[in-house]
Each structure stands twice: as structure tokens, then as C-alpha cells.
Amino acid sequence: xxxxxQMEGPVxxxxxxxxxxxxxxxxxxxxxxxxxxQYPGEGLQLLLKATEADDKGSNKGxxxxxxxxxxxxxLEKGSVQVSDSAVYFCALTRGGSNYKLTxxxxxxxxxxx
Amino acid sequence: GAVVSQHPSRVICKSxxxxxxxxxxxxxxxxxxxxxxxxxxxxxxxxxxxxxGSKATYEQGVEKDKFLINHASLTLSTLTxxxxxxxxxxxxxxxxxxPGGAGDTQYFxxxxxxxxL
Numbered sequence: 001x002x003x004x005x006q007m008e009g010p011v012x013x014x015x016x017x018x019x020x021x022x023x024x025x026x027x028x029x030x031x032x033x034x035x036x037x038q039y040p041g042e043g044l045q046l047l048l049k050a051t052e053a054d055d056k057g058s059n060k061g062x063x064x065x066x067x068x069x070x071x072x073x074x075l076e077k078g079s080v081q082v083s084d085s086a087v088y089f090c091a092l093t094r095g096g097s098n099y100k101l102t103x104x105x106x107x108x109x110x111x112x113x
Numbered sequence: 114g115a116v117v118s119q120h121p122s123r124v125i126c127k128s129x130x131x132x133x134x135x136x137x138x139x140x141x142x143x144x145x146x147x148x149x150x151x152x153x154x155x156x157x158x159x160x161x162x163x164x165x166g167s168k169a170t171y172e173q174g175v176e177k178d179k180f181l182i183n184h185a186s187l188t189l190s191t192l193t194x195x196x197x198x199x200x201x202x203x204x205x206x207x208x209x210x211x212p213g214g215a216g217d218t219q220y221f222x223x224x225x226x227x228x229x230l
Contacts, residue, residue, distance in 0.1 A: 043221035
């Protein structure tokens with residue numbers, strides 16, 4: 001079945017550091033890929049997405065490129081801020097009648113001033 | 114953005130009792146709602162898909178008689194954990210999808226922490 005594997009956390013960085021959170025997936029066909037973010041006390045929010053191979057999703061300074069050859073969708077940000085502290089989830093969907101989302105385990109990011 | 118609320122945010126109950134969790138879409142009508150369960154340090158696992166006015170579709174391995182889902186209106190879905198036991202302790206999260214939406218338009222609630230003593 002479908003699965004998503006993302007790097008174990010927690011990740012602790014200083015402000016303005018470079019961030020990479022690795023994500024790889026297993027799925028048949030051509031899934032759509034997502035990164036969701038969950039800030040403390042809030043629900044998951046869509047951060048960015050990519051629906052085709054080589055697509056780059058971007059939002060709020062975060063980027064991720066859909067790499068079909070390596071089945072990866074790594075999240076990157078060049079300079080993190082304290083406000084980026086949150087849990088990040090990689091996810092995929094293969095569409096269909098109800099667009100079931102398959103999530104990774106989540107990675108807790110803490111950014112210190 | 115669209116808001117989805119869950120109530121209660123935390124609940125502690127005794128073993129054998131039933132607990133109801135509400136999921137509401139506050140500013141849009143949701144024809145489809147999803148219920149997820151999350152164990153510590155684990156991913157969100159889809160439990161069931163709920164469509165307004167019809168029976169929920171449960172994922173394999175989820176006991177439909179234990180986790181009762183009702184989606185009686187376009188803005189409210191409820192999950193009732195019947196005869197709860199300590200192994201049901203978990204974080205339950207709902208999401209709601211607006212009409213005509215794709216997977217990336219699911220809006221998530223903040224979750225409900227259930228502890229069964």
C-alpha cells in the first residue's frame with residue numbers, strides 16, 4: 001500500500017539556519033504530494049503541494065520538489081524563523097473518489113532565537 | 114481560511130463509558146468529513162470517511178460498531194467512541210472538505226485528546 005517516510009525529529013535549529021526535512025514515498029501511479037504544518041494548538045494547514053513530477057511547490061519561503069526518480073519530496077527553507085516552530089507532515093494522495101491522504105509521522109521543528 | 118472546530122479539545126473518561134467528539138465546519142458546508150487517529154510519534158491514520166446523509170466508509174481494521182460516525186448536517190459530524198477502553202486513548206482529528214474540493218482542500222480541526230482510565 002501507499003506509505004510516506006519522513007525524517008525523525010525533533011529538529012532544533014537556530015534562527016536563520018537552513019532547514020531540510022526529508023520525505024520519501026511509496027505509491028503506485030502518480031500521486032500528488034503535500035506538506036502540512038501544525039502550529040501549537042492549531043489544526044493541520046496545507047503548506048505547499050506538487051501534483052506532477054518535477055513540480056516545485058513553494059509557500060512562505062518553504063520549497064519542495066517532486067522527484068519521481070528518487071520518490072522524494074524534501075522540504076527546504078533557506079532561513080528559518082522562530083515562528084516556523086511547528087510539526088511538519090509530508091503526505092500523498094492518489095485521488096479517487098474521496099482523495100484519501102496518507103501521512104508521514106511528522107517532524108517537530110524548534111527554532112531558537 | 115476556512116475553520117474547522119472540534120469539541121471537546123480534551124476528555125478523560127472511565128473505561129466502559131462512551132465519548133462523543135464533535136467536528137464542525139464553521140464557515141463552509143462540508144459534504145465530506147474525515148476522521149483520523151494519531152498515536153504518539155505516529156502518523157495520522159484515516160479511520161473513516163463521512164458523507165452527509167449517508168453511512169460512513171470505514172478503513173480496514175476500524176471497528177464500525179465501536180467508532181460510530183454521524184454526519185447529519187453539512188456542518189457537523191460526530192464520532193462516538195462506545196464502551197471506551199484504555200487502548201482507545203489517542204488523539205482524534207477531523208477534517209472537512211468543501212464541495213468540489215480535492216485532497217488539498219481538506220481543512221483540519223485542532224484535534225481531541227482522549228484519555229481512557
